[in-house]
Amino acid sequence: MTVAGHAPETARTRRAVPQLGLLVGGLALLAAVAVLSIGIGARSVPPAEVVRALVDFQGTDDHVIVRDVRAPRALLAVAVGAALAVAGALIQTLARNPLAEPGILGVTAGAGFAITVGSALGLAAGQAGELGFAVIGSVLAALLVAAVGRRSPLRLVLTGVALTAVLGGVGLGLRLMLPDVFDMYRFWSVGSLAAREQAPLELPLAAIGVSLLGALLLSRALNALTLGESVAHTLGAGVVRVRAATLALITVLSGAATAIAGPILFVGLIVPHLARRPAGGSVPWLILYTMVLGPVLLLVADIGSRVLLPTGEVPVAVVTAFLGGPMLIWAVRRYGAGAL
Amino acid sequence: MTARLTARDITLRYGDRVVSTRLSLDVPDGAFTAVVGPNACGKSTLLRALVRLLRPDAGQVRFDDREVGGYPAKALAKQLGFLPQDPLAPDDIKVRQLVGRGRFPHQSLLAMWSRDDEEAVTEAMAAAGVEDLGDRPVQELSGGQRQRVWMAMVLAQRTPYLLLDEPTSFLDITHQYQLLGLLARLRDEGRTVIAVLHDINQACRFADHLVAMKDGRVVAEGDPADIVDAALIKDVFDLPSVIVPDPVTGTPMVVPTLQGE
Numbered sequence: 030m031t032v033a034g035h036a037p038e039t040a041r042t043r044r045a046v047p048q049l050g051l052l053v054g055g056l057a058l059l060a061a062v063a064v065l066s067i068g069i070g071a072r073s074v075p076p077a078e079v080v081r082a083l084v085d086f087q088g089t090d091d092h093v094i095v096r097d098v099r100a101p102r103a104l105l106a107v108a109v110g111a112a113l114a115v116a117g118a119l120i121q122t123l124a125r126n127p128l129a130e131p132g133i134l135g136v137t138a139g140a141g142f143a144i145t146v147g148s149a150l151g152l153a154a155g156q157a158g159e160l161g162f163a164v165i166g167s168v169l170a171a172l173l174v175a176a177v178g179r180r181s182p183l184r185l186v187l188t189g190v191a192l193t194a195v196l197g198g199v200g201l202g203l204r205l206m207l208p209d210v211f212d213m214y215r216f217w218s219v220g221s222l223a224a225r226e227q228a229p230l231e232l233p234l235a236a237i238g239v240s241l242l243g244a245l246l247l248s249r250a251l252n253a254l255t256l257g258e259s260v261a262h263t264l265g266a267g268v269v270r271v272r273a274a275t276l277a278l279i280t281v282l283s284g285a286a287t288a289i290a291g292p293i294l295f296v297g298l299i300v301p302h303l304a305r306r307p308a309g310g311s312v313p314w315l316i317l318y319t320m321v322l323g324p325v326l327l328l329v330a331d332i333g334s335r336v337l338l339p340t341g342e343v344p345v346a347v348v349t350a351f352l353g354g355p356m357l358i359w360a361v362r363r364y365g366a367g368a369l
Numbered sequence: 370m371t372a373r374l375t376a377r378d379i380t381l382r383y384g385d386r387v388v389s390t391r392l393s394l395d396v397p398d399g400a401f402t403a404v405v406g407p408n409a410c411g412k413s414t415l416l417r418a419l420v421r422l423l424r425p426d427a428g429q430v431r432f433d434d435r436e437v438g439g440y441p442a443k444a445l446a447k448q449l450g451f452l453p454q455d456p457l458a459p460d461d462i463k464v465r466q467l468v469g470r471g472r473f474p475h476q477s478l479l480a481m482w483s484r485d486d487e488e489a490v491t492e493a494m495a496a497a498g499v500e501d502l503g504d505r506p507v508q509e510l511s512g513g514q515r516q517r518v519w520m521a522m523v524l525a526q527r528t529p530y531l532l533l534d535e536p537t538s539f540l541d542i543t544h545q546y547q548l549l550g551l552l553a554r555l556r557d558e559g560r561t562v563i564a565v566l567h568d569i570n571q572a573c574r575f576a577d578h579l580v581a582m583k584d585g586r587v588v589a590e591g592d593p594a595d596i597v598d599a600a601l602i603k604d605v606f607d608l609p610s611v612i613v614p615d616p617v618t619g620t621p622m623v624v625p626t627l628q629g630e
Binding site for chain 1: 417420421422441442443444445446447449450451452453456457458459460461462463466467470471473474476478479526
């Protein structure tokens, strides 16, 4: 058994540098896309002016638009994008299934059902009401799924799918009987970032921030968990606790994102796929990459949602679906069936 | 003989199937213990109980003065290293990374990859003979290479105890002997090794302490030279045989008398 003197250092540098470089590149891309997103719209603001409005606010019309409308919306896109993408990476890691996405835990269905019931009862009026019901619905759904399916990843997924089907069916029945409820639901049900910034968002945004941090802290234990339950146990990763904490994070992340923006599919599915190859089997890197790539994807989709139609907007969820479908096919073709 | 790791009157079961009742075993310190027995005799189950992957219904598994269940997860993981029979590697993982996962119990929540970690990984890879495979994806390796990579992962954990469930399966005969030689060397360096082995002759040659199991019970244990005879082999494996001295080491060698028919 020999220990080479300098080999460790070079091996370490060789591995860390490209991954760190990719992360820095991703962050630069995110910053650029964010500035673009703030500048582009019905009234376009040049990038230099966007930056000035953020660092040296002068009170001009452009500055007011940037500060009060566009920047909050971009912030929402960043938070929602990161939350959905990281939730996707967590559920795919936990379920050992690259086709898993946060929606399979029943979170989205729970939020939609709660909003349907809330508005049927006349309680979910206004954005604050919608947000409240969405949060309650997603948390209850996830708790139920976790309680029934906590013993194995497969059971978890099956429970989530079953609950989604039941809630979807009952919710649909309610909406068909009550046209007013349907009217309200259909606006929420197409995920969008438009005008969401007027709801009280401090709490969901704070929840997303804390959960993203939690995901990073948990990522090394998840690394151990990817080696299977036995090995994870004997490496000293408390499997039951790690799994419970991961489920809680997925619930909060996807619940908060869904509550803010409505159901946005594909971000949670596709972003972890794009990040998986460069992350090379490391959960901490996977989380970091998805945390940057999720916002990039959602910001780009949100820009698209504003410029695709000459007047008005296409909901961002429609754009992510159009982007996500081809990207998924590309990912499968590029990496082969092994990636799936 | 002293034993820090002991099982006392343990009852083990999976669901409704009782594997062992009132099983006791002392794992001698600093020795190479081999557990042998026919398929489904409870060897693996015993090993899983020793590393607390399986909680006994009755009785106790103790390490030093405490029940293994009473240790914090990482504290026990610094003492007992375990390699299951068919460990699972994630897609995309490279050899060096997989070996690095063995460092988990030594890392705190926020600590960066340390020099100790790097050293332990390099040393473990050299010991297991996989130092040239570092950048290869684990998925692309042969079964034997993969087995050695996992061995390196457990070695990187740097535990005084190594518990291995059939570590020689998937290995060709040369690598089987190399691995057993490595285990004997680790024992010489002061570690305690306990391995489930399939090949009784290899067990007799390399182990200081042989544990023969059947139907969830320990039928005999002790120095292979003292306990292995035709009657024991007949009893444990239901196999008629003659025992001759191993021409190389002089340890007992089981030669079955069954011939084709």
